[in-house]
Amino acid sequence: MNDDGRIMLRFLDAGESHGRGMVTIVEGLPHGLSLRAERVESELARRRLGHGRGARMRLEADRVEILSGVRAGKTLGSPLSLLVRNVEYEKWQDIMSVEGEKTIAPMTAPRPGHADLAGAMKYGTHDLRDVLERASARETVARVCVGAVCKALLGEVGIxxxxxxxxxxxxxxxxxxVFPTLEEVMRADDDEMRCLDRGASRRMVRAVDAAREEGDSLGGVFEVVAFGLPAGLGSHAHWDRRLDARLAAAVMSIQAVKGVEIGDGFEAARKRGSQAFDVIEHEPARGFYRLSNHAGGIEGGMSNGEPLVLRAAMKPIPTTARPRDTVDIVSKEKVKATVERADVCAVPAAAIVAESSVAFVLAQALIEKTGGDSMYEIRERFGELETRQAGF
Ligand SMILES: Cc1cc2nc3c(=O)[nH]c(=O)nc-3n(C[C@H](O)[C@H](O)[C@H](O)COP(=O)(O)O)c2cc1C
Incomplete structure (x- = not known):
């Protein structure tokens, strides 16, 4: 944050699941960051990964149009805006058109586990589509776009x-x-469940197939790891500057994520103090380091120089192929809920979205730490920070 507490890097996104497209604006990026649409598209393609996805993931890949903020492959320091058009929009025009009257019957059977009923009651609408179109996880397209940009920025300083x-x-x-190495985690995409244990992955695939067979769905747990962080991103000084709190909020805001833990997380509650902290060591060539990483790379709301380790729990996909019982919001009769779309399991994809959310928070914290209007300044100041910390 700068002196008046204003966040230096921020983003806004807009777009409905079956609307014209998803628009993302990222403000506060430095000048001179290399950025091409293909880089963002390759991250969007990763969002479709994983055994257990529904029909929509088999549609044509998402294409990104950079509308502003980049010139000759480099950011200008002005707001970056990105558009991902919805390839299905043609088919949905009658239902989602911006102008004109609604031509189809309203959706009145709320799906349990979704925003449908609470959103309809909040906004006073009797057409659930007014709510579910924006509540949909299609919005994660925008988060992955932002994440791709932030990963490019972090990559410039080795994060x-x-x-x-x-x-x-x-x-x-x-x-x-054994904690996985960067090289090991980077190979996760080679596996259809994005799991590093091949035996467990095969069992997961069988579990997904069995759930699909029974018209059911599955949730799970994923881990996000960040390597190459310096000490001192975030701050102990105020609750809303704590890095752990900011990461938890960013990941918890992903659709269907119901729990976030850092380091040993809930397991730490079952340990004695003597087993739950990390011994500090120092070597002249290496500087300060820890012998273990129970803290998951964050102490006192700040990165401590060890890898950041964050895990999140995703609930099972609420829409199942076998429709769920519900109550019609107009007739008040018992009916079957609509099956809008149904992944059987989206845990591998949610992990990619969470990578993006984590990358955004880390990029924010990095820019707060280094300041700088250009990539040149950020790189230079990051280098100074590393030298200072190595000799601390
Ligand atoms: C990548 C991803 C894909 C998802 N796919 C579906 C889906 O196909 N069908 C569904 O009902 N929910 C899906 N969800 C979950 C819902 O969007 C989410 O459960 C719902 O919006 C309610 O929000 P809440 O679970 O956070 O309360 C998905 C979530 C993510 C992150």
Whole structure:
């Protein structure tokens, strides 16, 4: 944050699931960051990964149009705006057209586990589509666009954000007590569940297939890891500057995420103090480091120089192929809920979205730490920070 507490890097997004497209504006980027639409598109393609996705993921890939903020492949320091058109819009024009009257019957059977009923009551509408179109996880397209830009920025100073799946439908990956390396986590995309334990991945695939067979769905747990962080991103000084709090809010805001933990998280509550903290060591060539990483790279609301480790729990997809019982909001009769679209499991994809949310918060915290209007200044100041911390 700057002197008056204003966030230096921010974004806004707009767009309905079956509307014309998703618009994202990122404000506060430095000048001189290399950026091409293909880079953002390759992150969007990762958002479609994972065994258990529904029909929409088989549609034509999302294309990105950069509308402003970039010239000759480099950011200008002015607001970046991105547009991802909805390839399905033609088919949905009658239902989602901006002008004219509504020509189809309103949706009145709220889906349990979705924003439908609470949103309709809040906004006073008796057409659930007015709510569900924006509540949909299609909005994560925008977060992945922002994440791609932030990852490019972080990459310039050697920070990498990646993720892998730990658990789906109760099938767990075995860590074997060894924390994965950057190279290992970067290979997660090679596996159809984005899981580093091939045996567990096969069991997860079988669990997804069985759930699909039964018209059901699955949730799970994923882990986001960031390597290459300096000490001192975020701050202990005020609640809303704490990095852990900001990361938790960013990841918790992803549709269907119901829990976020950092480091040992809930497991720490079951340990004694003597087993739950990380011993500090120092070597002249390495500077300060920890012998373990129970803290998940954050102490006192600040990065401590160890890898950031964040896990999140995703509930099972609420819409299942077998329609759920509900109550019509107009007739008040018992009816079956609409099946709008149904992934059986989206844990591998949610992990990619969470990478993006984490990358955004880290890029914000980095810019707050280094300041700088240009990539040149950020790189230079980051170099100074590293030298100072190595000799601390
Ligand atoms: C990547 C991703 C894909 C999702 N796909 C679906 C889906 O196909 N069908 C569905 O009912 N919910 C899906 N969800 C979850 C819903 O969007 C979410 O549960 C719903 O909006 C209610 O929000 P809440 O669970 O946070 O309360 C998905 C979520 C994510 C992150």
């Amino acid at each position: 990498t954000v990646c993720s892998h799946v730990l658990e789906v439908g109760g099938e767990k990956a075995e860590a074997g007590g």
